[in-house]
Amino acid sequence: MTTVPEKSSNPSVNTAAETIGPGAGTPPPPHTIATGHEGSVRDQFDSYMQRVRGGEMGMLPALAGLVVLTLLFWIATPFFLTKTNIANLLTQTAALMMLAIALTFVIVIAEIDLSAGVTGGLGMAVFILLTNIAHWNWILALIVSFIIGAAIGTFIGFFVARIGVPSFVITLALFLGLQGVNLVLLGNAGAYRIEEPTVTAIMNKSMPVWAGWAMLAIIIVISLATSLYDRGRRVASGMPVRPMSLLLAKVAAWVVGGGLVILLLSLNRSTSVIPIRGVPIVVPIALLILWVGTTMLDRTRFGLHIYAVGGNPEAARRAGINVVRVRMACFILCSSLAVVSGLFTASQVGTVESSAGRDIVLNGVAAAVVGGVSLFGGRGRLVQAAIGALLISMITNGLGLLGLSAGITLAITGGVLALAATVDALSRRRSGATALTRG
């Protein structure tokens, strides 16, 4: 509705420039080369489709997978789209999502961290020993866990970036070694119960209903404010801007989509007499980490350098980027966030055992890849890893609801991963191929 007047009053700057362009002797028009911000909503959509065809699919395949799976499971079992199950899905995904986000930092520089899961496990082992045996304050204990995570990241980074040991090997060694450390620390016996109620509340309690709405309001305000700020700065620099309607559409999507989820979570989803309602506490924590991480990757020099190192380390080095430091930082970020993932798992099950984090890591890699984070490095965003994690959890959850065995779930998850990796490889070939065919 609002797009109609924009289309007619705002002709593509691109075509306008072409018509003035060849005037010899006159100064060149301000924008012969576009910036991708020109034109109407339709132009924007066209150029987006062109990028997709060129192999830059981003999170499109994962989002499509999400929609298809939702529909399939919904048809197969109506329980899939109930408020109880959606809340379940969110909490079931949290730990995997955090691990996938952590792993994205190393996958994007074309490395791998197979020890991320057990690093989270070790962080929690230390946490539980400090709180249960040494009776430390839980916040202090958690800080120590994070320091240990960062130390492990530094250790891996040192071996990979300075010495040149392949990350696959050194983190495989740590995967085995840290399991040993966890066994020594916690013993074979069994699980330690988490005594601190605040920690178990993260995954098992919900915020009050008003806090959920407040969270959504804050998200919308931040999204709107940053978009308007960016737009204002472009206008001030005299650069073309995208149609306002696109910006508003994005915010509207947040309002409608977010509103629906919050509304659903605000209803009582309890099957017993004690009501359960509100957004799980883990959601704002995960969103905050996602937002900070994404801002860093997209908007800071450091984030850009991570992608540069992932794309072409030699070019990054020649451009004066300290490649060793960027790589170390990525491993440190990964291991530290892996501890957050470990915390989520521990909070969910309420206990810590020596095998914690052993099985989750490959799912984390799978989640990131399914979401569209390229194992070849240089491509992938945190939100893609998050969506990938949701997809993997959805498969497990949905097939579980259908009563299928764990074996079939694993086989299907494996198939989805193979499909995602194939899409990744093909889109890479495609973006190379289009470069060759273009004059």
Next chain:
Amino acid sequence: MEAASPLIELQDIRKSFGPVDVLKGVNMKVFPGKVSALVGDNGAGKSTLIKGLSGAQPYDTGSVLFDGQPITLASPHDASSHGIEVVYQDLALCENLDIVQNMFLGREEIHQRMLNQPEMEKRATATLQSLSVRTMKSVRQKVSSLSGGQRQTVAIARSVLQAAKVVILDEPTAALGVAQTEQVLALVRRLANSGVGVVIISHNLADVFEVADYINVLYLGAMVAELDAKQTNYNEVVAYITGIKGDTAAAEEVDEEEVVS
């Protein structure tokens, strides 16, 4: 012969790797607004000469004058601080990043701790326009979607963006087709016309004759000819490159000494 004074003057440059003398007292001049070609057969010392100028591999002895003043080129940083930029044959671009990001890589503009996107876009666009680049659709295109010639253009534009006074191009047309070669050579010409001193290394003499003002020929580590492109011809240059013509005695004399000692 030349109206302007040289921007860079190399005097008696020598460089050896162990017992092998690669550069044996090379003299060369680079003039502002002119294209100086550096030709020579494989192993003549072209790469070594360029690596010294870029600061990547400093010379053993000899002096480098910049605007008549002696300078030291001990590191790539020294070179870029004097406005000497090298565009290597493999271009060193990140394919996963877009044109703006590549042009500013390592020297991003910052506004309140965040990347200053509008400013970088604006400067990148202006730089490409100053080089009359019209083949690119958008400065936000990923480099992976660009053709070889377009990539070369991005790499050259990057050096222009750094306010380079001297741009050294290592085989800029080696991997390009006919049309793209023409585009890049036209760009090299425009680059020189903007006042930059351009050094172009090439095996392709047709390209050299099309774009160069001066042709410098290296033969076995010695500069055997500094020719005005308009007053020489293909056969003469080939004769110098292959050592048939020219005072190659100096180069060969040193070789004999090596054998004796």
